[in-house]
Amino acid sequence: MIVVLKVGATEAQQKHVIAKVKELGFKPHPIVGAERTVIACIGDDRDKAQLQTLGSLSYVDSVMPILKPYKLASKETTKERTVVKVGNVAIGGSQFVVMAGPCSVESRAQIIKSAEIVKAAGAQILRGGAFKPRSSPYSFQGLEEEGLRLLAAARERTGLPFVTEVVTPSDVAMVADYADMLQIGARNMQNFALLKEVGRVRKPILLKRGMSSTLKELLMSAEYVMSQGNYDVVLCERGIRTFEEYTRNTCDISAIPALKELSHLPVILDPSHATGLRSLVIPVAKAGVAVGAHGLIVEMHPKPEEAVSDGAQSLTPPQFDKMMSEIKKYLVIEGKHL
Amino acid sequence: MIVVLKVGATEAQQKHVIAKVKELGFKPHPIVGAERTVIACIGDDRDKAQLQTLGSLSYVDSVMPILKPYKLASKETTKERTVVKVGNVAIGGSQFVVMAGPCSVESRAQIIKSAEIVKAAGAQILRGGAFKPRSSPYSFQGLEEEGLRLLAAARERTGLPFVTEVVTPSDVAMVADYADMLQIGARNMQNFALLKEVGRVRKPILLKRGMSSTLKELLMSAEYVMSQGNYDVVLCERGIRTFEEYTRNTCDISAIPALKELSHLPVILDPSHATGLRSLVIPVAKAGVAVGAHGLIVEMHPKPEEAVSDGAQSLTPPQFDKMMSEIKKYLVIEGKHL
Amino acid sequence: MIVVLKVGATEAQQKHVIAKVKELGFKPHPIVGAERTVIACIGDDRDKAQLQTLGSLSYVDSVMPILKPYKLASKETTKERTVVKVGNVAIGGSQFVVMAGPCSVESRAQIIKSAEIVKAAGAQILRGGAFKPRSSPYSFQGLEEEGLRLLAAARERTGLPFVTEVVTPSDVAMVADYADMLQIGARNMQNFALLKEVGRVRKPILLKRGMSSTLKELLMSAEYVMSQGNYDVVLCERGIRTFEEYTRNTCDISAIPALKELSHLPVILDPSHATGLRSLVIPVAKAGVAVGAHGLIVEMHPKPEEAVSDGAQSLTPPQFDKMMSEIKKYLVIEGKHL
């Protein structure tokens, strides 16, 4: 931690800061520059509350942490890449994992049809929402537990494990009973009660980046889950909110290699929510392979024009086939496989 | 709803859209322009899922809703301004309401001292966090129910009602037992399970704007609470996330008169989180009065340099007194009172 | 400057960085922490190019500058507030300065009428655009030099000095011949050739913040003007671009007290562009007074519904009168005067 004093801070004030720094358990090293004094502090500065305390002194200009605030999720502490198993599927190694299916589970026929299409095209995990976080209370909210049963039926038919979103702590145990992987949606990335709860189950977690979350915040949310004992976390870039209006979100494509630099956890891309426009899903999915993502999560609907949600960004079955065949060519180059 | 067809859409495609529009329950009015055809549709277009369905047709350029997606929160449906009572305090009328206190409840002495300072300065509601949503799992997470008991003790001592945050649905009943007003924090503004739950209690709700939420989304979240039967919602601007780094957030000051144009619900300002810097809190609090806010929620700590959280943005007791005396002068001009 | 080495940097690498630091003219102080080594460097770190050089070494994690990159504009070097004179009007002291008028100069009658209304209401400077930066090449581009002549005629009639925008270096001398103050618009805040050119004239400069510029960048642009010898710079907050769509821009109200903390230059607010909606201009103008702005620049048009540009955000004459009478009440409290 570096404490920067204001220009003109007196010697008494410097001494006071130094005393405070010691009180907080750090070892201070004052460095007197031409215009300012800075105090370098040796110690573990991961707990930000302590830093804020110093920042509230009137003669302190700023307090700059040096250490990354996350430990368990950091590549500095764990060099080897983590591989997360979902059923027989391994995310984070040389297998490239495609999770696909409709936004919402709508009916038995729809989800089974979806699973069959997805499997036939070579994808390995089925996705489908049973609990839907919708911005309007008047929109379809999902089939809830019935949706989970239908997903399980589709799994039985096709053998595909499934991932589905859980939106509140009291549902976690029930969703974990059915699902192979639990998704934390973008709007819940900082729902800390929910993060703690999924940290206590023995199912892998798909953690989506919040729409205005920094990479550091995403990794802090992974840290929440991991701090409860669940180390099987997969990170997901799904677009962030910017001023651009043409797309639903802005796909932060470099977040994927950046997260791989910062963390040992697997990272996948959601090209459907990142763009919100079906015509952009295939090129962005390919970009995901290009930047080294460990997989994709993609919306595909047997009949998008009849979907109860996200129809405009869902691929049709032929488009999904096209996407799979295009990414396969890239995977060969990258030395990966489905 | 206006459906804009792509340039070059065929007559058959137009007919198909018109049929779809009827199927969805709207009355279509095609208007043929020089370059494009648009189809104006009469009906209630508040349910976005239906719109997305049309947007997924390849020859549709865009679908533009006309009606605001919220009803209960809208000024179009309720002309009269809502006044929300918290104990004896009325928010939304000519009384200007100041809620103040520390970020976190830390101890009995600290919260009682805070309540006394706050009351002596003329504020009407005590604030203090018992359940703290913290971005790091290693930071102080709040005293939980013990914190609620201490807040109740401070209320007993001073007569001030209190507002405190609730972070998960299963805590709602317990928090509502103690508190006079329940706060939904910025990170939970789209925690829909939580919104529904607080919609079912009979305590007023302080709903903070999410850090990357539009005004429309804030009003949709209010609609969630109201759709469950709880109409006592107070909106709160608390700064949004932008590229600017000098302040913790960017205070969207015009959101306050904008929300008053769009909704009948009371609107208050949080100058502490909006800026994150103590030196900016007083001027921004005054700006809140200037733009017509119905009140403020402000962080004040008896000893900010010892605060376990948000020390750098908490006012000291003398600064809080100064803020109160400055806003009082403005309130006289505005024909309002504490 | 603080150079943070990566975890695991070898001793040889540390020595190399230390040698590089000396080569760049800094005095290095290595500090060995439990996990990382940081090297504090004493010297003037304002030139960022040097920092980037170190950042490109593979075993350097980050380089953090300590000094603010601007000198002439900084309050650290000049404690006393600068007062800028525009004709007889003094911006930056106890006089609160209102600049008002139409977006574009449209005709002799329109600009003279505007000047008379503006003066009668108590404003001290006329504004009006002769060179209009328009996002569409098909929109009205301004009357150019004829517009300057009409502004001069309005000045002759009313005695009001005027401010007008200059958009390209080759026009600077001509515009400076007519105008009392030259405006650099938001889109040109980083048009460095233009900044240098207006730095060489002896007319005060109104420098508007770019729509995605940080406060630091705004001050760096002021530094450009000042580095050429023109110290009469007035800063202007005019709203920044965010994800919010209800308003044209988001008014960053706390930028005003923040800029007053960072710089000795006067700071004014443009509530018209900051909001883009006439109904929000008056409350936001009052907020400007509340946060300590030295003045306002406001769009007023004799007949907004006939304006060739910015009609939707221009006040009508009665609204402008109302704004002036409302801010006057606040100015009394603040010990300021028109």
Added chain:
Amino acid sequence: MIVVLKVGATEAQQKHVIAKVKELGFKPHPIVGAERTVIACIGDDRDKAQLQTLGSLSYVDSVMPILKPYKLASKETTKERTVVKVGNVAIGGSQFVVMAGPCSVESRAQIIKSAEIVKAAGAQILRGGAFKPRSSPYSFQGLEEEGLRLLAAARERTGLPFVTEVVTPSDVAMVADYADMLQIGARNMQNFALLKEVGRVRKPILLKRGMSSTLKELLMSAEYVMSQGNYDVVLCERGIRTFEEYTRNTCDISAIPALKELSHLPVILDPSHATGLRSLVIPVAKAGVAVGAHGLIVEMHPKPEEAVSDGAQSLTPPQFDKMMSEIKKYLVIEGKHL
């Protein structure tokens, strides 16, 4: 254009709007809904000033344009993709074009060395800055005309045409004398005087997206150049400004296929400025191929640790070779060639 009236607008007000609409040259079609009336207007609504005029009426809720505001740049008017020739290089067809070189021209040896490395690796166009827009007046500002001469010398030696930035209208003719392609930098994307000037030369233009510009605004800036007669415009995505701090900018990767949907102009990607971090340049460059860019512009420096600018994002020569060999594999799949 669709004019949405406020709820409760009277019949007289409707008639007034209809009359105004006719006055502006549009044919009005009023549509009476259950809650609101909207007036669809047939005609060319590209001139936004007219729309704003209607929006300033107190009983109009909003005015929604239907037509895209750009014509010459639009794919709706020109179906065939434009191919821009730079020397013998064709941008926009099956040739994938790599422009590479240092941020700044620093010396004869440096730029000639750069050109040789670039050519040997298979790139087709040399880049290098002679006029540098720098945020600090104290940073290196470029070698100016001497830099152009050195670029010309490098072209003579290697045969590579070169692209270089022009920052002010009065330099356009001179820069066009030397350069094969003129670059408009991100900070000048809305420097309309400069856009008009480069619209009058007969050299192709590389137009970089402004850091907070929408795709629509980028296309409007292209329209400025084209409206002066210069149709040879290449668009460039180079990252936009967001809240994320890990990277210098956020690469909006889906902007590339989106711009190809909206416009017939070629689109390239700048992975260096989009990320600002050398380690992310290669993956993002590959993503550019994946999404269908027509080329790349990349910073490469013979010795990045000695660069006077942008060292941290410049590739080393071996890294540049690696990038070229990796994208070649993707180009084969895409049926493109260097």
